[in-house]
Structures are given as structure tokens and as C-alpha cells.
Amino acid sequence: MSAAVPSVGRCQGCGYHRALTAHRSTLDGLLRLLCTPCWSTATLTEERGEIVTWAPGHTEEAAPVEDGLW
Secondary structure, X not given: OOOOOOOEEEOOOOOOEEEOEEEEOOOOOOEEEEOHHHHHXXXXXXXXXXXXXXXXXXXXXXXXXXXXXX
16 A cells, blocks of 8 residues: 655745645644645744744755656
């Protein structure tokens, strides 16, 4: 049996088209769709008790990828 394939769309963290995972913020309770790197960063930031900046925008570390997969 194969695992469910994550949806592909625009990440609400970095703004790139990637495979997305749902992330429920512990601070405001809102559900956001994030790519794996942004999901990890947001989770660790909230676990430290810090506030996550949710303004989407491209980062220097990530490169845009055609067809939404990286």
C-alpha cells in the first residue's frame, strides 16, 4: 500500500511551489500549508516560544523549481 501523496502548491512560508504539509500554529491556531523546510522552521520557532513571521517571500537559500517539485 502506498502512502498518500502531499498536495503541491504555493508555500505560505517561502512562496515557492512545492509539496505542502498542513501546519497548525500553536500561537494563533490557524492552519497553514507549508513546504517541509518551512514547516520544520515554523515548528521549531514556536517550540522555542518565538513568533513566526508569516509574510511569504522568496529566500536566498531556496531556488525556484519547475513543476512544483524539488
